[in-house]
Amino acid sequence: MDKNSNQRVSNRPPNYNTWVGVFCVFVVIVTGMFYYATQKIEYNWRWNRVPIYFAYEDIIDIVSDIEGEVESITAKGDEAVITVKGIDESKSYRVPAESVQVDDGEIISYADTLATFTEWRPGLLVIGLWITLKISIIATIAGIIIGIIGGIARLSSNPAFKWTTIVYVEIIRGSPLMVQILIWYFVFGTVINDLLAANGLGRLPAFWYGVASLACFAGAYVTEIVRAGIQSIHRGQTEAARSLGMSYAQSMRYIILPQALRRILPPLAGQFISLIKDSSLLGIIAIRELTKAAREVVSASLQPFEVYILAAILYLVLTFTLSMAVQKLERRMAVS
């Protein structure tokens, strides 16, 4: 890494700064031309309307469920408790102290406002981003576990393990992820949920079928990466470990896998960056991840340009963070 950056400094071509300038001008021209084109078709950019899809202030009215009279308003620090006494029942409402809209003894009819206050809520895009993040993290962890087990099984001399892994990898890699997601939800999902229902258990939400489809998909690729990683470790390492009396499992755990995992970190990172991006397909089984959330925002706001561009940027933030984190991890491992 350091070597590279040194080289970059020493190998600077003539007129380096000029060409940096050319690059900047190019970026500005492309962006400008795009903006000019959108003006030509009279697209109305409204970036100022975008923040509400990240967080917005919601107005909350607390209304009475019953008719009656305000019996008491007791303040308790920041909160107040309004008690409404009706003909044969009384009800209490806990609200922020400053939001109270009624007085002691006031006559209340059904659905009258007792208090009004505002509360910050996460917007659709933030909700979508959070779900994308959650799915990606769970599927990544599951994918690593599947991949390590798969990679070891793939190299086993036992045909049951070996062939199971080969069939798994070939099926997953040979069919489109979109179809796999549909199968997970509409085929396996139907079977599992019906079986759960028949045994008096609740349905498994779509979220988990989404996680399963991504984990299985990534797991197949990770299996191949892990296999290649294990094979790249010199035979002598296994022989040295085994000659000391370590079992196969011990030599894998202490000697082979630690070295292999370090070596496969870059392709692994690439795989999980793909996984984050692939999670955008999960909208088709009604999981409200970032892309689905963006589409919902577009249909409400009619601002496709801003929202889709923003969605792309948000994905970029996730993937870029991951690749930076892995690079840091790589550097730390290289030191030891």
Add this chain to the structure above:
Amino acid sequence: MIDVQKINKTFHVPHEVKALVDVSTKISAGEVVVVCGPSGSGKSTFLRCLNRLEKADSGHILIDGIDVLGQKTNINKLRAEVGMVFQSFNLFPHKTVFDNVTLAQRVVRKRSKNASGEKANALLKKVGIQDKAGAYPDNLSGGQQQRVAIARALAMDPKVMLFDEPTSALDPEMIGEVLDVMKTLAREGMTMVVVTHEMGFAREVADRVIFMDEGAIVEVGTPEHFFTNPTHERTKLFLSQIL
């Protein structure tokens, strides 16, 4: 200590090679045996069969009464008693010198952190690299790495030590320091089987020299007999080529 009875080994990949043909020998406790021969003579295969890194196709190998090729033999338990040193060192590059020497003690011998650490320090001192305990193998010279590898094998308190061309991958100026460690071991009474081309070492410390060619033992004898009075034509030819 080691009893080898008529073992055979044939490799099928990439093409059929008879690596060992009816090899039999006995090695008693405390004996130092040097195995030599031209490349491809099967001497490394013979050594690797002793701790079943290669599985002999037929025959019997008994080490300390344990049947190496037996179906029911706990091979990991046996290997812990048989130390091995490789031509290319095969140290664990992701572990420090100290961890290289303590790891198997802890996971195989189930020794405590303290006990394994003390053992490691004592052995690293013995092979003369106690000051490199915290270093990683890649930062050591070849000679130092091979001495760590010897310490790693000794840490298991083996009954037998196998050396597979331990100095062949070393620069000439480092061969001496590794041979010195091996000579010390031999003097202390360790049972050793050494595959090597170092005839000086054979002459000085070997109790017996085994000469192999084309997968078979051609000649066995004391170093004196072997170097001054070889009977076989092939032995004479080999010695004339390397001495």
